[in-house]
Amino acid sequence: MTVSIVLFTSDLRLHDNPVLCAALRDADRIVPLFVYDDGLRATGFAVPNRRAFLADCLEDLDSELRKRGGRLVVRGGDVVEQVRKLAKETEAVALHVAGGVSRYATRREERLRGALEGSGCRLVVHDAVITAVTPGELLPAGKDHYAVFTPYFRRWSAAGVRDVVAAPRKVRVADVSSDPVLPRAEITGVSPGLDTGGESTGRRLLRAWLSGGIAGYEDGQDDVAGDATSRLSPHLHFGTLSAAEVVHRALREGSSGARAFVRQLAWRDFHHQVLAARPQSAARDYRSHGDRWRTDKKETAAWLNGRTGYPFVDAAMRQLRHQGWMHNRGRLVVASFLTKTLYVDWRVGARHFLSLLVDGDVANNQMNWQWAAGTGTDTRPNRVLNPVIQGKRFDPDGSYVRRWVPELADVPKRYIHEPWKLPDKDRARLDYPDPIVELTEGRARFEQARGV
Structure with a gap:
């Protein structure tokens, strides 16, 4: 009996999974493997929201495999060491895995290739899976x-x-031990409005x-x-x-x-x-403008907590904290505000997003942040998104702001994106801050720094 291993990474599905289908063709039995990787925890990528969503995904994957006669094998520890042990234990002929582009994914591939060299277990990396x-x-x-x-x-x-490949009807799994899937209920610090995974x-x-x-x-x-x-x-x-x-x-x-x-x-x-x-772009400017970013802990804290005094920015930041997700228009506006109005390093924002976003992906998160900061692929690197204009255009009646900034629930439509223009007696009753910076001041400071 021959055995091949399927190492699930960012392909936690049975439908249209070339990695799984190739492994099933390759051997009499497979080991559908997921490793709670110590390396990911060490990088800080395994944050509560993604861990909770992952728990849902693994439970669902195991359930779907069982419907086809199989099951998911879960291990914890260093992914390369766990694969090496399992390949030796089962005398596996191949390890199948989806190709990735992050430094972590490419390094993992290199380490797997080195660990399996000469073992009789070949490494097969599949493209166009992720x-x-x-x-x-x-x-x-x-x-x-x-x-x-x-x-x-x-x-x-x-x-x-x-072309799309069909989900397998039958999955034949080798008899190996498995650790339990970590239940979502045991993960603390999860955003209360996080969606279900799987x-x-x-x-x-x-x-x-x-x-x-x-x-x-x-x-x-x-x-x-x-x-x-x-x-x-x-x-x-x-x-x-x-x-x-x-x-x-x-x-x-x-x-x-x-x-x-x-x-x-x-x-x-x-x-x-x-x-x-350009793997270095995960941490370094794709196109540097020699920015000398400001460090203002008070302003940055206001941005992080949705208390900037700009309702559209604050609504989006609060949505992120509650749901672990943010509307794409909100992502553009809050990123522009941090990097161009406050002139704070885009890496500060990128780290915060990755600490909460359930869809936090290194390629898209970092490159979108650089696009907004003007250090990435944007052909207009000095564009600045005005949060008041953006709010009036994309939330004209203020429904989005009222949902996420309840302090402004009773503010009339004409003032919802500019509450500082309220009559003094009405403004005094609001538990909402004044703007932390004037937009014209922030823009002028940015343009001077960039030499625009």
Whole structure:
């Protein structure tokens, strides 16, 4: 009897999982393995919200495997050491794993290759499992990646996405021991409004999205109060949904909303190919402007706690803390405010987002923060988003602000994004701060620092 190991990482699903399907073809039995990796805990990436969502994902994955005659094998410790031990124990002929682009993922691949060398267990790395198109597959002439999204998107659209593979009907698992899955209920510090994880939930959300909301996405994607978004980003991050399958099914829907949604999925691939080519961009400026960032603990604390005095910024920051998620328009506005109005280092914001976001992904989080800060791929690096104008445009009646900033619940519409303009007697009754900085002052300071 031959055995192959499937190392689940960011592909916690049975549908459209080329890693799992290849392992099943490769041997008589498989070991569907997930390792609670000490290395991820050491990097600080295993924060409560993602650990809780992960617990849901693993429970669901185990349940779906059991329906097919299998089960999930869970181990704790160093991922490479656990794989090495399991390969020796089962005399595995192959280890199958999805390719990744972060420094951690590429280092893990290198360590696995070294640990398995000469063992009789070959390492098989599968591309286009985490993304729709393999990072590095599409290259401009003479360069190692696309630095501008529009030409990348043209190539991405023309190249097409790989075919979707069916979920296995039967899974034959080798007899090995397993640790228990950590229940979500035992994880502390989780945001109270965190969504549920798992492939079953992700597929249910996808069906609902394709049958309803996606058609209106082009017009409604920035409606922060209506929240006319898919909410699929955590499932794409954990791989409970396949990006390739989502692209195929969205394009079959055929509406202009579906095409606008697919464009956002291409942005996800774009950031992965940037990080694959420039891994140092996770921590260093992709395009430096020689910024001498300010350090103001009081202003930064106000931003972190949603007490800046700018209602749209504060609403988004409070949504993040409560749900472990933030509307994309909110992400753009709060990032611009921190980096350009307060002129605080984008890494401060990126770390805070990664401490709470359930969809916290190194490629998209870091590269989006750099885009907002003007140190990334934005072709207009000095643009500044005015939170008052953004609020009036994308939350015109103030419903989003009133939901997340209840201190302003009774403020009339005309003042909801500028409460400092209220008559003095009404303003005095508010338990809400004055703006921590004048927008004109912040912009002038930023432009002077950048030499604009």
